Amino acid sequence: MPKVTDEHRAARRHQIVTAALRCFARSGFQQTSMADIIAESGLSAGAIYGHYKSKEELMELAVSEILDARFLDLAQARRRDPLVSPAELVRMLVEGLTAQIGDLQLLLQVWGQVPINAKLRNLAGTIGGRIRGMFAGYLTEYYTRVVGLPPEEAEPAAEADAPLYVGLVQGYVVQSVLFEDFDRRGYLEAVERVAAAVRTNPITPVP
Template identity: 70%
Template sequence: MPKVTDEHRAARRHQIAQAALRCFARSGFQQASMADIIAESGLSAGAIYGHYKSKEELVELAVSEVLDARFLDVAAARRAEPMLEPAALVRLLVDGLSAQLGDNLPLLMQIWGQVPINPRLGDMAERVGSRIRGFFRDYLADWYVEGVGLPRAEAETRAQADATLYMGIIQGFVTQSVLFRDFDREVYLEAVAHIAPPARG
């Protein structure tokens, strides 16, 4: 029997996750069933359940794929000379989210809405939230040292406190862009620049 490679498994998991996202976008997370996802993927039930046991697992993979792409963006921004200011990093992240999810951006709100009543999604949200806070914390600590000139200890303390705020800015962007027809993304993103201290000259 031919050996199944890690690349093949990863590609198959991505295929299944994308089929799930299409189902969620069409029917809503709550209404879409595993049977719908199986039909959408064109794969057998065995192929699906060999990778995932539930919709929640599918959601976690899809969200992780989005996060992994954004981690690459943050890693590149940390290597830039000079470092991107926090407002520019926020713009980079929301542009990446919008490009990657496209018309599926409202799915994030559907998933968030299920978190309080779905313990498995609640566990996922805790893990995802921790990762997002972590990459903002680490980025901001470096920015406050290199861009602002704070001592490292002070920079890390401030970054630990500010990371949750920046995570909220991303969530606010998603929420307002989905809910409000008159949402002005440029005004929103330009306002973020008023939050961080100015870069040292």
């Protein structure tokens, strides 16, 4: 029997994840069954269940896969010298999301299910914490190495600024889906200007 490569397994998981996102976006998480995902993917039930046991597990692991890829982007960014700017990090993340998911509308439509589905809401809370933590860690290093803040000031400033950068990524996704005339390059240039202003005056948390 031929050996299944890591690349083949990753491609199969991506195929399943993309099919699931299409189903969730079209019918909602609650109304989507594993049978729907199997039919959408064009794979056999055995192929699906060899990777995921339920749609809840599929969603959780799918999101983890997306986040893990973004954390890899972050790790690569942190190895650069000089350290890339927070605005460049935002650019890397949105370009990575676009390359991985393809149609960002799928992501936005799944987000729309979060307020009405308790399981997704709990998952979103966990995801939000991981993403904020990702930005906070990067910003702490950036404010220390580039801005020159002492660590005791850099860390709380980074924690305070992190939600802003999460919002900038989300804003890109939302506007690129909703607005036909959305200027992607202009948006990222605006992010650069905002990040430059924050860089010279990081947010000071209110005691």
